[in-house]
Amino acid sequence: MFKEIKRQITLFNTLILIAFLLIFILLLVFLVQWSLNLSGEMYLSQVAQSVKNGDDGALKKESVPKNTIVHNDIGYEYIIWDSNHNVEQMKIKNNSLIMQGYEYDLKSDFNDDYKIFNLDDVSYRIYSIKMNENNQEKTLQVFQEITTEQSVIRYIVFFLLFIGCGGILLLIPISYFLAGKSLQPIKETFENQKKFIADASHELRTPLTVIQTNVEVLKLKEDEVLSDNLRWLNNISVESETMSKLVSELLNIAQADNKKIVLERKVFDLSALCAEIIDLMFDIALEKDITLKAEIQENVDYKGDEEKIKQAIRILVDNAIKYTAKNGVVSLKLMESLRSVCISVKDNGVGLSNEDQKKIFSRFYRVDDARNHKTGGFGLGLNIADMVVKQHNGKIKIESELNVGSTFTIVLPKTTLK
Ligand code: ADP
Numbered sequence: 001m002f003k004e005i006k007r008q009i010t011l012f013n014t015l016i017l018i019a020f021l022l023i024f025i026l027l028l029v030f031l032v033q034w035s036l037n038l039s040g041e042m043y044l045s046q047v048a049q050s051v052k053n054g055d056d057g058a059l060k061k062e063s064v065p066k067n068t069i070v071h072n073d074i075g076y077e078y079i080i081w082d083s084n085h086n087v088e089q090m091k092i093k094n095n096s097l098i099m100q101g102y103e104y105d106l107k108s109d110f111n112d113d114y115k116i117f118n119l120d121d122v123s124y125r126i127y128s129i130k131m132n133e134n135n136q137e138k139t140l141q142v143f144q145e146i147t148t149e150q151s152v153i154r155y156i157v158f159f160l161l162f163i164g165c166g167g168i169l170l171l172i173p174i175s176y177f178l179a180g181k182s183l184q185p186i187k188e189t190f191e192n193q194k195k196f197i198a199d200a201s202h203e204l205r206t207p208l209t210v211i212q213t214n215v216e217v218l219k220l221k222e223d224e225v226l227s228d229n230l231r232w233l234n235n236i237s238v239e240s241e242t243m244s245k246l247v248s249e250l251l252n253i254a255q256a257d258n259k260k261i262v263l264e265r266k267v268f269d270l271s272a273l274c275a276e277i278i279d280l281m282f283d284i285a286l287e288k289d290i291t292l293k294a295e296i297q298e299n300v301d302y303k304g305d306e307e308k309i310k311q312a313i314r315i316l317v318d319n320a321i322k323y324t325a326k327n328g329v330v331s332l333k334l335m336e337s338l339r340s341v342c343i344s345v346k347d348n349g350v351g352l353s354n355e356d357q358k359k360i361f362s363r364f365y366r367v368d369d370a371r372n373h374k375t376g377g378f379g380l381g382l383n384i385a386d387m388v389v390k391q392h393n394g395k396i397k398i399e400s401e402l403n404v405g406s407t408f409t410i411v412l413p414k415t416t417l418k
Helices: 002-052 066-074 096-106 147-220 226-257 270-287 306-322 354-359 369-373 381-391
Strands: 077-081 087-091 113-119 122-133 136-145 265-269 291-296 301-305 329-336 340-347 395-401 405-413
Touching: 002 077, 002 113, 002 122, 002 136, 002 147, 077 096, 096 113, 096 122, 096 136, 122 147, 147 226, 226 381, 265 270, 270 291, 270 306, 270 329, 270 340, 301 306, 306 329, 306 340, 306 381, 306 405, 381 395, 381 405
Parallel strands: 291 329
Antiparallel strands: 077 087, 077 136, 113 122, 122 136, 265 301, 329 340, 340 405, 395 405
């Protein structure tokens, strides 16, 4: 799919380049042609003036406009026709011009005007003007050969087409490469999204299967009393809870991905929040004979989304308890510095290898999938905590050693408290 899009982008870019090249060439040719015509016409009218004044020899240098040097070098030819269309005076190199001039002289409407025509593969510009001499109306025609001019334009077009085509041929692979580069982030997002959907469906399938199986069992026991079958109902209830937790985590992630989460920033007492989390987790820790310690700096105010920050800290404490064996110690520490607040959660649990430390923030990543599944996690907690911290422009640091323990530290930059 992406290859096709890449090809389409390249084709589109190439077409745009060709269109630009053609417009550029047309514009340039038009401008060159226009300026050559203008200077040519100025030159011819100067020549006509000079011939009218009786100076039929070389044009006086000072009477030639500055930008008509080329034309002056090429030279000019002229014919003066009397009122009976007979040649009265001329300076002609190419005799065929006389016939052409005669035809133009017959057309009485061609006066004080310029024309370009071809004669035996040679291009000419002609200027024709009526003049009155001794009460006789005569026509003065001045010719200028412009074959060189035309070939210059042709050469310009060929040259530009050649350079342009070469450039486009060179740019096609570059454009293909750049299209690939610019598609890379979209491709990655797409792949992640695909993986996310596949993983989420996989995670949802397990509790659904358990629920289905238990319902089937219950159907077979329709004659029995409910109190004898609480075990199956209990299974259904546990799995429904698991599913509902997963769905709410997925919703959290999806909202954050869509940037739909609007943080409710307000100033709150972070010290009190940490103390509250310790209270909340105390029983869970006690169940595992884990000592939960707290070292909380007092009166630390922070401006942010209280609920989200609570969620992130809870995830870290929850993990510390989950991944620490019986009789372990988990401690929560809150410290405030000049520019930031640090919340660190330390445990003496299973620890993490360097390799795993890099991966644990990825969605659905679990270090030991089989073992950790029993703990009920989906591998989404740290991803959610990381998103929350990032939304507050902070970061989570990890220090960990396998079988020694881990310390997760949330560093949040302090914003103005107003
Ligand atoms: P889960 O819901 O599986 O705990 P998390 O995203 O919270 O998902 O964590 C991802 C993985 O990181 C966990 O499965 C676990 O292997 C590892 N992990 C997280 N916290 C700790 C910790 N304090 N000590 C050791 N391993 C941890």
